[in-house]
Amino acid sequence: MKPEARIFVTLHEFLAICHHYGQMVKTARFGFSLCETANPHDCAECFQEIAPTEFFLRESFIKSHFEKVDSFIAPSEFLRQRYIAWGIPSWQIITLENGMPLVRPPPPRPLAKGEGRSVFAFFGQITPFKGLVELLAAFDHLARFPAAMTERIRLFVHGGYPERSHPQFVEGVRKLFAKVAGRVHFAGSYRQGDLYRLMAGIDWVVVPSVWWENSPLVIEEALAHRRPVICSAIGGMAEKVRPGQDGLHFPVGNPFELANLIVRVAAEETVWERLQGTMRRPLGIGETVARHLEAYRDRSFALAR
Numbered sequence: 001m002k003p004e005a006r007i008f009v010t011l012h013e014f015l016a017i018c019h020h021y022g023q024m025v026k027t028a029r030f031g032f033s034l035c036e037t038a039n040p041h042d043c044a045e046c047f048q049e050i051a052p053t054e055f056f057l058r059e060s061f062i063k064s065h066f067e068k069v070d071s072f073i074a075p076s077e078f079l080r081q082r083y084i085a086w087g088i089p090s091w092q093i094i095t096l097e098n099g100m101p102l103v104r105p106p107p108p109r110p111l112a113k114g115e116g117r118s119v120f121a122f123f124g125q126i127t128p129f130k131g132l133v134e135l136l137a138a139f140d141h142l143a144r145f146p147a148a149m150t151e152r153i154r155l156f157v158h159g160g161y162p163e164r165s166h167p168q169f170v171e172g173v174r175k176l177f178a179k180v181a182g183r184v185h186f187a188g189s190y191r192q193g194d195l196y197r198l199m200a201g202i203d204w205v206v207v208p209s210v211w212w213e214n215s216p217l218v219i220e221e222a223l224a225h226r227r228p229v230i231c232s233a234i235g236g237m238a239e240k241v242r243p244g245q246d247g248l249h250f251p252v253g254n255p256f257e258l259a260n261l262i263v264r265v266a267a268e269e270t271v272w273e274r275l276q277g278t279m280r281r282p283l284g285i286g287e288t289v290a291r292h293l294e295a296y297r298d299r300s301f302a303l304a305r
Contacts, residue, residue, distance in 0.1 A: 006070040008296065011079060013214055016062045017086050019043060019055070023129060023211040032128065032210065034234070037085065063087060073295065075215035076236040094295060098215050099288025105226040106200035117203035118266035121156045123218045128169050131208030131232065132157065136176035137255035138262060139184055145263055153183060153266050158198060160189025199225035203272060204265065207231040210253050215240060220282040228275040230261060245278040
């Protein structure tokens with residue numbers, strides 16, 4: 001007997017497509033470069049101990065289970081398009097944004113006389129893919145600018161779990177922290193309940209990830225707290241942050257360009273205020289639940305099968 005229940009699967013990364021932690025980034029021997037598509041031959045280049053036939057079987061095995069799914073949900077259009085290119089029919093996968101608890105945004109950070117919007121923050125796990133190395137390198141590059149242009153620029157790093165990363169990566173991060181200790185403060189991990197207080201003390205949230213991302217929660221949190229986002233111009237980040245409206249983009253993995261952007265926005269008096277008038281507000285939990293329920297009740301998915 002065919003079950004009455006319909007099966008929905010929400011896809012939060014590219015694990016079905018990519019064996020490398022589902023991030024569609026090549027392995028270390030290829031410099032962790034971004035990967036556009038996956039095929040058995042290229043995947044075997046990344047993992048030389050695994051034959052191409054094994055990757056073919058991996059894909060076939062996953063797709064055989066996906067055939068039992070009625071419809072898929074993607075929290076970003078970027079992720080949706082990646083899975084369509086991989087083989088999921090376009091009618092079978094819809095984009096539904098993640099919801100956020102409604103919060104009261106903190107007021108803008110009080111400025112001292114002559115001070116600009118010069119306090120930046122990083123929120124997230126300390127892993128090679130989150131771009132903290134590139135962000136710290138950008139702050140190291142600030143030493144190349146005239147001191148008068150950068151003297152008030154500061155960065156707070158809110159993140160944890162460095163012990164889960166490779167020791168070589170952790171040591172590199174520690175050395176970078178030592179080089180920029182005069183203007184960068186490592187604040188450690190944080191709890192959800194700390195966000196209001198932490199956001200109140202900053203002007204910008206930087207999301208410098210060097211992998212595609214999907215629908216980064218930190219972007220929604222920043223926008224909910226009315227803090228513009230500076231992010232890498234790829235994937236789900238570029239989709240969620242409209243340049244010139246929700247924040248600004250910089251070329252992924254480029255600390256020189258990021259440093260230039262940081263100096264520029266800290267000096268320009270109007271850019272932060274202008275973004276306050278155009279930033280979108282994330283969907284609330286209630287609205288997201290309503291949209292999911294509407295999708296669950298939509299019988300057109302079943303008819304399309």
